[in-house]
Amino acid sequence: MSIASLTDPITAEGGRATFHDLDHWMQGRTLYGGASALIAYTTAARAYTDLPPLRAGQIAFVAPTGPEVELKREIVRQGRNVAQVRSEIWCEGKCTLSAFWLFGTEREPNAIHPPAGIADWPGLPEDAAPVMDGKGPAFIKNNFELRRAQELRGSGEPVVRRWARLSDREGLDPVSELILLGDVMPPGAMRAMQRQGPISSINWSFNLLDTAPRTREGWWLSENASQHAAGGYSSERLRLWNADGKQVLDGMQCVAIFG
Incomplete structure (x- = not known):
């Protein structure tokens, strides 16, 4: 339920x-x-x-x-x-x-331009190691399964990338699933923080690249990448791909970085 x-x-x-x-x-x-x-x-x-x-x-x-x-x-x-x-x-x-x-x-297209392919494809979610198992805030521990999708750990390039899926998707249409899942990753700026401190999403805007998105076994590749961080805020780009590497969502977010 x-x-x-x-x-x-x-x-x-x-x-x-x-x-x-x-x-x-x-x-x-x-x-x-x-x-x-x-x-x-x-x-x-x-x-x-x-x-x-x-x-x-x-x-x-x-x-x-x-x-x-x-x-x-x-x-x-x-x-x-x-x-x-x-x-x-x-x-x-x-x-x-x-x-x-x-x-x-949907209208007859007057322009066709597919999204660029994903760089550094992490491999299949079925082969990836679990992360955050039983850890993190309540909504992650109780509702999501996350798997590793990048080698980087700790500080470094301000990008957080994980395979993610909902533990329970029963009765959920694909668009609602992406909305529920699209904000699941912490900001990429987390990797550039000089000290630990709270973070808070202020807004989120997105475009759906596929109005009927599909994937395998509920797995979506989620990425948050900080484009600029200063003055206590980070401008983040949020993207989602399906398990075959097709991008289905492109978004932006402003995040408050405290501490």
Whole structure:
């Protein structure tokens, strides 16, 4: 019932909702970012069932999200091909997450340009060694299986790359799976930190390169790479590939680096 604890309380009408048994989805004092993003996406998708496929999302993690919420959503604009929807999570009268979703119908292509192949292919997930087994924040220990996808350990190039999959994917559509999983890695800047300290995602934006993503046995290759870190913040590029090396998501994130 792990996934159900995030989605069952959400109705097409939105409004007030109570989520139970969220301890296994927590990251410190707030709900893990991928989990809260999934709630916001499901709120929009269940309210407007005739939308075209999801193409992109922009999520702002405004404040800690808890179990007692109010779910808001609205269609900002719906044209012939593209619909743009806003959804929000409110706790105790304050907005804790704001998301903007872009849905678009497929058209006859006037440009075709596949993503570049992945450099330094790490090999198959089935052959990779487990990492973080029984360690890390609650949401990782209880919901994800991670395997090594790079030789680097400790300080060095500010890139974190792991094979990742959900322990329970039952009833989850592929797009929701990527939203839930897309924010699972720590920032690449972690490898450049001069001393240990807390980190916090501030936002996350992504483009889906495949509106019906598929992989083998639930494995996705997840990478966070710091493009620039200074002044207590890191600009991160987030990417996901399937088990055959096809990129399915391209994203950016701003992360606060404390300590």
